[in-house]
Amino acid sequence: MFDLGFLTIPLLSMLTVFGFAVVTDVNMITFDVKSVPQMAQNMGYDAKNVRNTIMYKVYKISDVANTSRGVMYSTIGNMQQQSLQNISETLGIKDSVLAVQGVLGLIPYRLKGKIVQEGDILYMVITGFSSENDSFSITLKSNKVVFDSAQVITGQAGSFLGGKLSNTENNPNTTNTQLITSNVDIEIGSLLTRAAEAIVDRIDPYLLARYYFVQESPTAKFTKTLPQLIRCIDVLPKQQSIWPLLLLGRSYHFRGNYTKAIRIYKEIDKIDRHFPFTSLRWGEALAAQGNHDPAIKLYQLAIANSRYYPKYPVARSAAYSLWADSLIALGKLDEAERVLRIGERLIPAGHERSVADALSHYALGKFLMKYRQDYKNAKHHLRQAVYKDGRPKYYKTLQNLNKILIPGYQDYATAKQQQADNSSISKTSKLSNSSPDTLVKPSLKSSPLVNPNNVAVAR
Amino acid sequence: MPFFKIAIFILALTLANPTQAGPLTRGNILAESFAGCSVGITLGIITSLIFIEEPVAATVPHLSIIGYCSIGSAITVAIHSLMEFSYFTQEYFDPHGTLDTRIPMVYPITPGRIY
Numbered sequence: 001m002f003d004l005g006f007l008t009i010p011l012l013s014m015l016t017v018f019g020f021a022v023v024t025d026v027n028m029i030t031f032d033v034k035s036v037p038q039m040a041q042n043m044g045y046d047a048k049n050v051r052n053t054i055m056y057k058v059y060k061i062s063d064v065a066n067t068s069r070g071v072m073y074s075t076i077g078n079m080q081q082q083s084l085q086n087i088s089e090t091l092g093i094k095d096s097v098l099a100v101q102g103v104l105g106l107i108p109y110r111l112k113g114k115i116v117q118e119g120d121i122l123y124m125v126i127t128g129f130s131s132e133n134d135s136f137s138i139t140l141k142s143n144k145v146v147f148d149s150a151q152v153i154t155g156q157a158g159s160f161l162g163g164k165l166s167n168t169e170n171n172p173n174t175t176n177t178q179l180i181t182s183n184v185d186i187e188i189g190s191l192l193t194r195a196a197e198a199i200v201d202r203i204d205p206y207l208l209a210r211y212y213f214v215q216e217s218p219t220a221k222f223t224k225t226l227p228q229l230i231r232c233i234d235v236l237p238k239q240q241s242i243w244p245l246l247l248l249g250r251s252y253h254f255r256g257n258y259t260k261a262i263r264i265y266k267e268i269d270k271i272d273r274h275f276p277f278t279s280l281r282w283g284e285a286l287a288a289q290g291n292h293d294p295a296i297k298l299y300q301l302a303i304a305n306s307r308y309y310p311k312y313p314v315a316r317s318a319a320y321s322l323w324a325d326s327l328i329a330l331g332k333l334d335e336a337e338r339v340l341r342i343g344e345r346l347i348p349a350g351h352e353r354s355v356a357d358a359l360s361h362y363a364l365g366k367f368l369m370k371y372r373q374d375y376k377n378a379k380h381h382l383r384q385a386v387y388k389d390g391r392p393k394y395y396k397t398l399q400n401l402n403k404i405l406i407p408g409y410q411d412y413a414t415a416k417q418q419q420a421d422n423s424s425i426s427k428t429s430k431l432s433n434s435s436p437d438t439l440v441k442p443s444l445k446s447s448p449l450v451n452p453n454n455v456a457v458a459r
Numbered sequence: 460m461p462f463f464k465i466a467i468f469i470l471a472l473t474l475a476n477p478t479q480a481g482p483l484t485r486g487n488i489l490a491e492s493f494a495g496c497s498v499g500i501t502l503g504i505i506t507s508l509i510f511i512e513e514p515v516a517a518t519v520p521h522l523s524i525i526g527y528c529s530i531g532s533a534i535t536v537a538i539h540s541l542m543e544f545s546y547f548t549q550e551y552f553d554p555h556g557t558l559d560t561r562i563p564m565v566y567p568i569t570p571g572r573i574y
Binding site: 106138195236 | 484
């Protein structure tokens with residue numbers, strides 16, 4: 001017999017690693033798709049694909065929303081990572097692993113879903129359970145019939161088989177047939193997007209409101225954002241309602257209704273007078289009305305209040321940046337530079353530290369470029385901003401600086417930009433779910449109410 | 460034995476309350492002890508590989524796998540309980556709750572809302 005004793009340590013190590021993975025590599029949501037109609041499977045939407053698409057869309061909502069509040073325990077983080085799930089699926093022990101994770105209280109939300117076809121309509125039914133034994137059910141119906149008689153195209157089979165439509169006249173043997181184009185692909189895509197939004201709405205409605213806000217802020221229409229914000233104000237605990245109220249104030253600000261926005265900020269102030277974003281946005285609304293001196297006082301208050309909430313470093317950085325903007329508006333350039341340099345130092349730790357850091361570097365870099373013509377240092381700060389938070393706005397400012405510094409850069413950059421614009425236009429026309437960056441960029445220029453700086457720091 | 464009574468009380472408290480975060484996991488105390496056991500065994504394996512030379516090994520106390528597992532579990536469970544107690548007291552003194560959603564909530568649907 002072989003002595004297998006030498007395998008003890010490797011086997012034990014593997015088991016330990018796997019055991020550790022069971023308790024650490026956990027998705028906030030598990031989603032199990034039970035059945036998908038054959039027609040959808042033919043379009044490539046099998047159960048695994050449906051599950052992965054919904055999970056990715058939920059993650060994307062969280063990612064795009066990017067709120068200072070944070071996406072912590074009960075919400076969605078690292079949804080895109082499914083390494084353990086993939087391994088356990090391969091080993092055929094997925095159900096056991098999920099059962100163990102459930103017993104250990106590691107999965108806050110467990111969802112089950114199925115897509116069913118009734119006649120020409122698709123339905124998606126989702127049932128969810130929380131680790132607190134709460135349950136909910138969502139039923140979604142496809143917007144259009146998936147087989148629409150209006151979309152039936154009559155043609156001749158031979159012509160399509162050959163791939164040449166014009167060939168039909170020359171082929172007398174072709175038979176008349178009906179080729180049916182369906183809405184299945186579009187409808188399932190839409191159904192899954194709505195499913196992801198519905199799931200987030202039930203477990204973290206503010207996150208969905210913030211997602212809508214980011215999407216709609218370039219146009220300042222907020223058709224989806226406002227009803228969602230009202231819902232958040234209704235259902236969230238009092239202390240947490242400051243987040244949707246803040247966003248409601250921002251919505252009014254973006255529409256140019258500064259008085260109404262200030263009224264909302266006053267309401268937030270009654271709930272939590274140390275919340276730094278309140279004074280920050282209140283000051284911003286005053287500055288938009290031209291009242292820079294009181295605005296500066298509110299920015300200073302926001303900086304002071306940041307000590308109570310060090311985990312929101314974006315509020316502090318934005319306050320320094322907006323304070324400097326007001327000083328520039330008052331013609332106090334030296335003081336503005338001093339404020340920006342203070343803001344750029346000592347950024348407190350927090351989950352959005354890099355975002356705050358980037359904002360400070362960007363504000364200083366832009367100031368040095370525009371008002372001091374100190375291009376070398378401006379470049380350093382703008383590059384830091386791009387490294388820490390790759391917003392297109394930061395990158396574009398860096399490009400503008402390079403246009404000044406490097407001879408011939410403009411020609412190349414213009415050609416490159418033209419190419420990028422063309423590609424982005426074709427992508428936008430193809431995809432209904434464009435990335436927020438491509439959505440934000442062009443509209444910012446067109447909307448006079450929207451200050452690009454606001455979008456960058458909007459929380 | 461007051462120690463066991465306290466231990467049982469803490470165990471009941473942590474199992475009854477939704478866990479917010481532990482040193483290793485976001486699960487309940489069982490998950491924490493499981494993770495602690497894994498870490499203990501891992502460290503045990505590593506130390507047994509490092510201190511394989513006889514003169515040095517003689518000075519290092521050798522524990523069984525169960526021993527490493529128990530030590531790892533005990534340490535993490537203790538930290539977890541302290542963290543749990545800290546959250547519990549925070550919520551007691553701040554009844555409106557924190558600014559972030561922590562407990563796995565399911566919010567009611569707005570009447571008439573169609574997804």
